[in-house]
Amino acid sequence: MYRWWQILYIFVTASLCICFTPASPGMAQGTSVQWTPAQTIPGYGDETNPPILIADRNNTVHAFASQVVDEEDGLVAIIYNQWTPEEGWTTPIDILLSPVKKQARLLDALLDSEGFFHVVFFGGDETESYLYYSKALAVQAADARSWTSPEPIEESMIPPSGAIFEVADGRLIILHGTQTNGIGVYMSVSSDKGKNWSESIPVGMTNSNKLFPYNILTDQSSDGVTHAVWQVMNISGQGRGIFYSRYEQPEGKWSNPVDLSLGDAMTELGTMTPALKYHDNGLLVLYNISGKIVMKRSNDGGRSWNTPQPLFPNHIGVNGTLSLVEDSANGLHLLFGQRIPGSPDIHGLWHSQMFGMNWSSPAPLISGPQVVDMTGDTGFDPYDASAVIVQGNILLATWRTDPGMKGNGVWYAYRYVDAPTLPVEPLPDEAVLPDSTNSIVIPTATSDDNLFEEAIPDWTPASIDDSVVALEVKAQGGSPAAPILVGILPVSALVVILVIRLIRISR
DSSP states (O other): OOOHHHHHHHHHHHHHHHHHBOOOOOSSSSOOOSSOOOOOTTOOOOOOOEEEEOOOOSSSOOOOEEEEOOOOOEEEEEEEEEEEETEEEEOOOEEEEOSSBBEEEEEEEEEEETEEEEEEEEEEEEESSEEEEEEEEGGTTTOOGGSSSOEEEEEESSOOEEEEEEESSSSSSEEEEEEBBBBBBEEEEESSSSSOOOEEEEEEEEEEEEEEEEEEEEEEEEETTTEEEEEETTTSOOOEEEEEEEEEEETTOOOOOEEETTTTTTTTTEEEEEEEEEEEEEEEEEEEEEEEEEEESSSTTTOOOOOEEEEETTOOOOOOOOOOEOOSOOOOEEEEEEEEOSSOOOOEEEEEEEEETEEEEOOOEEEESSSSSSSSSOOEEEEEEEEEEEETTTTEEEEEETTSSSOOOOEEEEESSSSSSOOOOOOOOOOOSSSSSSSOOOOOOOTTTTHHHHHOSSTTOOOOOGGGGOOOOOOBBBOOTTTHHHHHHHHHHHHHHHHHHHHHHOO
């Protein structure tokens, strides 16, 4: 028979094992790998495009989009809302208006290293238009008064295009399409977090008055180099090239743009909807050639590229943007809209994951026969995928219906992926509010010819600590019952002692 102290030892040992047994590093809180049912984002209009999605490290997705806020007057505003897995979507609010001509068309948004959002948008119409910039502290983004007055960067053009990013030393750079000195992609630089901007300088010219840059995208590799791609399209909307350039940071210059789709651009609809991602020490560019998705890879930082590799032979169609996102376990995910030919064709939004050098067979997030509806809200043909990874292992996807039909809102679904949850890092919550508000300003041309030189003195990059590039992917935490069990251990031990003592006395 066990002595009382032996029984106590067994009880304490078992309790400690339960307390400190690590939780499974797989899915969180009993979630599954299945997609949630597709739903529309509440508060988004029928014709609204899928939002630009930015995930912070505080379990929150920040969404920016352009939306008609006054049908009668044709007023288009930049709207903002948030999403969390627990609470869902907040109600969208209007945060920015165009200073001229009523339309504010969102081009890009950035969350910088200091916790500020930076937004660039097209403001105007076919008669007058400018590229505008505004910023706000991320934790105050839902307050329209926290955004700085939109400042004109440069005359813009239709179709509008632009991207904003931050380099290692904190400078902000905007790539945008304009026709100041010929149609092409230009660069504007700010060395003071957006307070002042340089004059625009050309990066890549179309050398034609009938070709226009569109879908400008950027990504950064682990060595701090910024890579950019964009498509060139004609006045009929046909793609006529996918161009790549990299930012040579020490010199403050871009490499000569190269056409990755040379020889393919003149086929039917041509080359369209590029996607760019630095992944697994290589640079990937995906794009659509007349209804087929292809991929090119560079293993030397964009200096040379392999031949296009066709993907997904059973899928066809040009269904808007492709979306590439990476989880905390270095898993690369692709979301795209296309169809599988048949009787009838099966349309859908599809998900594929890259394993080594190969992509998995696309699985439908949602699929079915196309539903053509030009007057109601039942149309079905997924288009313009936009996705983001939340906290390392939640994949949130959004899309709309093909704009050739009457819109029926922006749709979304999410699922958990096989990757660790990243530690929570709250956003900075202190900053001086901007001096200006959302008042209307009239754009004026820049007159300081030396602005660019002052904005980029020597262009010396800050050093990059490679250790910050690597992701920590260790499983977090232990059993959820641990804190409770630890708290009751002393009481439980006393109870055991008393019971044993009573048993011995009764004998």
